[in-house]
Each structure stands twice: as structure tokens, then as C-alpha cells.
Amino acid sequence: MFNYLLFIKHLEATAISSMICDGINYKSADKRYHQFILEEEIYKLFMSECSLKSLELDHIKHQIHHFPGAYRCLADLVELNTNSSIPSEIFFGLSRICKRIKKIYVYFDYIDEENYGFVKLIQVQQNLKRFVCTKSFDNNNDPSEELGLALTSCSQTLTNLESRFKREIFLPPRIFPLFRNLKILQLLNDFLSESYEEQLQVSSYPNLEILYIKNISPYTISKIINSTTGKLRKILIQYNIGDYSNCLIQSIIEHCPNVEILSLIIDMDNLLYFVKLLDSCRQLKGLLIRLSDENYKYRIDEEREKDGKRFLNALLRSSRHLFQACYSDTTISMKCVIRHDELRLYPP
Known part of the structure; x- marks a missing residue:
């Protein structure tokens, strides 16, 4: 008989739990008991027959590292998707077996203490x-010093760091x-305190290719870009317009000759730096522009169209080779009315 289990490389605890829960027809107390027993037997089967590459653990109740065959099954794991609410004992057990994981995705539940x-x-x-941490709720927990220290032990190999937190x-x-x-x-957080900005300003990322960051000052972004070595291909940034906005554009001009995707905030009264950017960044394929004028949304369509023409003229003078068409919310033509303080430009 052919053993299909040998070909399984990805296991999802959530899917197993859901299928068992839907298939068991018992009253509340008995259902929980039989679900636990059946899950245990299924995990034992997988541990004894599979060699997993990817594992999703979410609210798992079983210490799978104790099951027969667990070492052979988990030793070559390269991707883990998990939850901070899983008991420490399970992670301790996995740490004895899984030492070559390349990608870890963790969702932080409400945190009372360090895991x-x-x-x-x-x-x-x-x-x-790659390390990706996500937390959608809002609380006032202090940063995890122990987790931060553990991550620094991986600083030589870590090439992708992503944080998506509510605050x-x-x-x-x-x-x-x-x-x-x-x-x-990628730092996609609703808030970054001064202490984070200070540390990012003194950081150096010579190999950086993608920067995706929001709620940060243009000065800090410019310092990050200044530490790179021309390898940045994608810069997606959300920031408040300020005194260093032109400085930020100048940093992109000087340090990002190979940028392909870029988002910026532009002051329509000063297109000089933007024109210089288009002249310097010859690899641009996509551009997202936001306007800095807080009163722009109150301007009439004729004024918006006039600004759109000014913008497109600057664009065409400097980089006719970059864009074949200009896309706005309502038109696909060389006539552009900027709406909702935003203009998107990219090839057809």
C-alpha cells in the first residue's frame, strides 16, 4: 500500500483541530475529551511518518516533541508559524530539535509575561x-528584552525583519x-517613540533592498537611506511632512540610483527636488505621490487640474522614458486631475 504521508511537508494544527471538531458528534464535555484524544493520535501518526518543512502551530495542546519519530519529523523544519500563547514547554521541546528554521512568523496574543x-x-x-511579529491589539506592555536579546544572536543571518503592531x-x-x-x-506600527527613532538614526543597513516603514520622521528615514549602499529597490514610507522632507528626497537622489518603487509626499509649490529625483532615479517603475497641502482637499477641480498639469509637465520633462501612462482615480490619459491628495503612476 502506498504511503502518502511520506510526501507531506506542511502541517497546520488549526486545520486538524477544525476538521476534528466538525466531525465529532458529542456533547460539550465529551466532545472536548474525544477531540483531544483524536488530535493526539493524528499528531503521533504525522510525527512517525513525515519529514516536515513547514509547521503552523496555533493554540496546540500537545507536546508533539515527545511523540515517537518527532526528531526525524521536525529536525529539518525551515518555516514556523506560531502564537505566543502556546505553552513554553512546547517551545522548549521544539528548541531541542528545530535548530535550522529560516522563517518564523509569530502572532502575539495578550502578553502578561515573557514566553x-x-x-x-x-x-x-x-x-x-526572516522574523515577522504581529500584534493587532493595543496594550501597554514594555518591549520584550529577552526576545530582543535572542534575536541579536541571529543578527549575522537575519536578512528580513518585519513588525506589524497596533501601537x-x-x-x-x-x-x-x-x-x-x-x-x-518593515516597521508597520501605529506609533514609534523617540527612542526608536534615535536608534534607527544610528543604524547602518548596507545591504538593504526594501524599506517599508510608517509613522516616522523624514529625518530618520533619510538617515536610514544614507546608511545604504545603492541597493534599495523599493521604498514605501508614510511620514508627516516637515522641515526635512527635501532632505529626504535628496537622500534618495544620492543613495538610491536603483530604486524601482517609491512613495513620497510632495509640496506642489516646490517641484525642484522632485524633478532632480526623476533625473537621478532612472530605474523607477512605480510611484505613489501624496500632497502635503492640508487644504488641498478643499480646492476646486479646476485648481486640481492645473496642479495635475504642472506635475505631469515636470514628470514629462524629466523622465519621459519612465512612464507611458498616468493613472488617477478617474482618468487614464495625459490629462490628470489629482483627487484625494494622491496620484499613482506606473506602467500599463
Whole structure:
């Protein structure tokens, strides 16, 4: 008989739990008991027959590392998608087996205390490339010093760091200058305190290719860009217009000759820096422009169309080779009325 289990490389705990729950017809107490037993037997079967590359663990109740065959099944794991609410004991067990994980995605539930098992799992990794942490709720927990310290032990191999938090990052600010080998940095948080900005300003990312960051000052962004070495291909940034906005554009001109995708805030009264940028960044394929004028939304269509023409004239004078068409909310033509303070430009 052919053993199909040998070909399974990805396992989702959520899918297993959901299928069992839907298929069991017992009353509440008995259903929970039989669900637990059946899940246990299924995990034992997978541990004994599979060699997994990817594992999704979400609210798992079983210490799968104790099941027969667990070492052979999990030793070559390269991707883990998990949740901070999983008991430390399970992570401690995995840390004895899984030492070559390349990608870790973790969702932080409400945090009362450090999950030392998860910290240990990070600490023992020998080739961690990507770390993505997400937290959608809002609380006032301090940054995780232990987790930050564990991540620094992977600083030589880590090339992709992503944080998507409701408010501030759950990682201590002092660790960011240590990740010099980053190729991708994404900080999509609703708030960044001054301490994070200070540490990012003194960080150096010579290999950075993608920068996606929001709620940060243009000065800090310009300092990050100044630390790069011309490899940036994508810059997606959300910031408040300020005294250093032109300085930011100048940094892109000087340090990003190969940028392909770019978002910026432009002051329509000063297109000089924007024209210089178009002359310098010859690889541009996509551009998202936002206007800085707070009163712009109150202007009539005729004024918006006039500004659109000014913008397009600057665009065409400097970079006719870059864009074949201009797309706005309502038109696909060389006549452009900027609406909703935004203009999108990219090839057809």
C-alpha cells in the first residue's frame, strides 16, 4: 500500500483541530475529551511518518516533541508559524530539535509575561533569515528584552525583519543597529517613540533592498537611506511632512540610483527636488505621490487640474522614458486631475 504521508511537508494544527471538531458528534464535555484524544493520535501518526518543512502551530495542546519519530519529523523544519500563547514547554521541546528554521512568523496574543520557551527557540536557531511579529491589539506592555536579546544572536543571518503592531514595536529599540545584514526592513506600527527613532538614526543597513516603514520622521528615514549602499529597490514610507522632507528626497537622489518603487509626499509649490529625483532615479517603475497641502482637499477641480498639469509637465520633462501612462482615480490619459491628495503612476 502506498504511503502518502511520506510526501507531506506542511502541517497546520488549526486545520486538524477544525476538521476534528466538525466531525465529532458529542456533547460539550465529551466532545472536548474525544477531540483531544483524536488530535493526539493524528499528531503521533504525522510525527512517525513525515519529514516536515513547514509547521503552523496555533493554540496546540500537545507536546508533539515527545511523540515517537518527532526528531526525524521536525529536525529539518525551515518555516514556523506560531502564537505566543502556546505553552513554553512546547517551545522548549521544539528548541531541542528545530535548530535550522529560516522563517518564523509569530502572532502575539495578550502578553502578561515573557514566553521563555519561544525566546529559547529563537536563541538556538543557526540560520534564521526572516522574523515577522504581529500584534493587532493595543496594550501597554514594555518591549520584550529577552526576545530582543535572542534575536541579536541571529543578527549575522537575519536578512528580513518585519513588525506589524497596533501601537509600538514589541522589540527593544537598542537592538536595531545590530542587524547590519538586513535586506528587508518593515516597521508597520501605529506609533514609534523617540527612542526608536534615535536608534534607527544610528543604524547602518548596507545591504538593504526594501524599506517599508510608517509613522516616522523624514529625518530618520533619510538617515536610514544614507546608511545604504545603492541597493534599495523599493521604498514605501508614510511620514508627516516637515522641515526635512527635501532632505529626504535628496537622500534618495544620492543613495538610491536603483530604486524601482517609491512613495513620497510632495509640496506642489516646490517641484525642484522632485524633478532632480526623476533625473537621478532612472530605474523607477512605480510611484505613489501624496500632497502635503492640508487644504488641498478643499480646492476646486479646476485648481486640481492645473496642479495635475504642472506635475505631469515636470514628470514629462524629466523622465519621459519612465512612464507611458498616468493613472488617477478617474482618468487614464495625459490629462490628470489629482483627487484625494494622491496620484499613482506606473506602467500599463
